[in-house]
Amino acid sequence: MSNIKMKLCVLRGDMSSDKTSEQYPEEPVCTNCIAAEQAKREDSLIVSVGVSVTDETATCTFCDCGFKD
Ligand SMILES: [Zn+2]
Secondary structure (H helix, E strand, O other): OOOOOEEEEEEOOOOOOOOHHHHOOEEEEEHHHHHHHHOOHHHOOEEEEEEEOOOOOOEOOOOOOEOOO
16 A cells, blocks of 8 residues: 555646647646645646546656555
8 A cells, every 4th residue: 555646637738739638638646746846836837736546557647656656
């Protein structure tokens, strides 16, 4: 068992893309990385934090940590 918690976050993605799913991709991010990104304020890549991720195969898009680490 690990204590990692992840949330599905909307990120600032590829703004040159014309697809919303690429401009604002939704990715799992662990709470450690959410806290680190939010500390950057305007420079944060996280647009919004959504629901908890329950998929055990998910890995954090920033630090690559997973539930099984
Ligand atoms: Zn992380």
